[in-house]
Amino acid sequence: MTHDTNDIILDVQHVSKRFGGVTALNDVSLQIRRGEIHGLCGENGAGKSTLMKILAGVYPHGSYEGTILYEGRELRLGESSIRQAIEEGIAIVYQELTLVPSMTVGENIYLGKEPVERGSINWDKLYAQTKDILAKYRLEIQPQAVVKRLGVGKMQMTEIAKALSENARIIILDEPTSALSEAEIDKLMEILAILKEHGVTCIYITHKLDEFFRITDTVTVLRDGKIVTTRPTKELDQHQLVNYMVGREMTERFPKGNRKPGEVILKVEDLHALEPDSEREVLKGVSFDLRKGEILGIAGLMGSGRTELVMTLFGEYGRINRGKVILDGKSLDVHNSRAAMSCGISLVPEDRKRHGLVLMQSILKNISLANLDRFSNWMRIDENRELSESQKFAKSLSIKTPSLQARADSLSGGNQQKVVISKWLMSQPKVLIMDDPTRGIDVGAKYEIYRLMNDLAEQGMAIIMISSELEEVLGMSDRVMVMCEGHSTKTLDIKEASQEKIMRLATGLE
DSSP: OOOOGGGEEEEEEEEEEEETTEEEEEEEEEEEETTOEEEEEOOTTSSHHHHHHHHTTSSOTTSSEEEEEETTEEOOOOTTHHHHHHHHTEEEEOSSOOOOTTSBHHHHHTTTOOOEETTEEOHHHHHHHHHHHHHHTTOOOOTTOBGGGSOHHHHHHHHHHHHHTTTOSEEEEESTTTTOOHHHHHHHHHHHHHHHHTTOEEEEEOSOHHHHHHHOSEEEEEETTEEEEEEEGGGOOHHHHHHHHHSSOOOOSSOOOOOOOOSEEEEEEEEEEEOTTSOOEEEEEEEEEEETTOEEEEEOOTTSSHHHHHHHHTTSSOEEEEEEEEETTEEOOOOSHHHHHHHTEEEEOSOIIIIIOOTTSBHHHHHHGGGGGGTEETTEEOHHHHHHHHHHHHHHTTOOOSOTTSBGGGSOHHHHHHHHHHHHHHTOOSEEEEESTTTTOOHHHHHHHHHHHHHHHHTTOEEEEEOSOHHHHHHHOSEEEEEETTEEEEEEETTTOOHHHHHHHHTTOO
């Protein structure tokens, strides 16, 4: 696709980037217009992040082949290239938060560029400027709020405000809505529309395909490090976009399983729990049951208590002060994850990088980490058995890696998630809890995880799945339990469930 030269703010010409023997980008050429919202999509490992890191200065000029023209001149970012990119007017909002938790919103936004007068920071000016930015883009955050006390959604909005404070002409948004509620997503879409009015160019990366059609003007698809197509969004539909991404026809987003749920294995009765280190009640009456061979979806808005519930069942969050948890007919008193695992409960956590993986360790060590007692023999690890068992799971889950000795942080998001799932499947659970299991991964990897969930359920495993995407809940669940403000409202059979009904229950209208 070509544009009038005067309209082009960024012109990527024949860019290639290699890491050892692996080609991450292969002869990529791309033009982005001034003031447009340009979607960039592709499966994990397609090259999106590599291209964005080149534009943001993480990989300096000389570490890749090809030319990048920015505002009509060649962009040559040197060794201090990240700061240089920001000074040039290119800012990036990463999927993983980069905030300092102990600092306030204002301190984070102006970190490294604080207004200084007579040798000291002018705090009044810093907070006044922060207030102006937040008001301008209608971000409902207090400038002096400490970041660690904010919810994940408001932390993400602080990241966006930080980028906006740079007076950027290009803002790269990498999975900006992965941690946001529906209301916050709506607000972000408003912000992007305001930015577009002011002539700011946005490059928008997401795995939520509906967002491309909601906000972008143009979409570029990458596959295996190459550009597949660049087209106006209005000329595409979701089906075409998926086919471009995966390179094959995908007839259904959610594979049809052949599940036959059996007897109840887990029963939760009027569960109440207190927040750690406080007397605030986070669970205010949750009741449901779970059957063998069933996928039970848990739906609810951010803050409804979904993650707090499953973390409490896993022994790693709330202090139960009322109610019962019964597994296989026996009442449980679980105080930590080790006790939960010994009872047969495993949890694939919401944030795989913070709570699911040791990123600097090998894939092998990550898979075996929760199961070392199976391989220990007189204070020593039977490394041959550890490798053999881990290889079985890596093969059955199709983890794409040249070696299990590779570090976990070298994998794409989808393959990292498969490592986390492998770890917990190795513990042979009776109940597998999956908290947003497809968050931040591409459609191809999602489909593989859906098929795995079906296979496990068909073998009789009981699965609890939390998802922020209602389509996913409806597509994969046998029943849906809806939460609102810390309590369960109703459990719906999938035949009677709909997005409208779930939202009414989640907002307390029913």
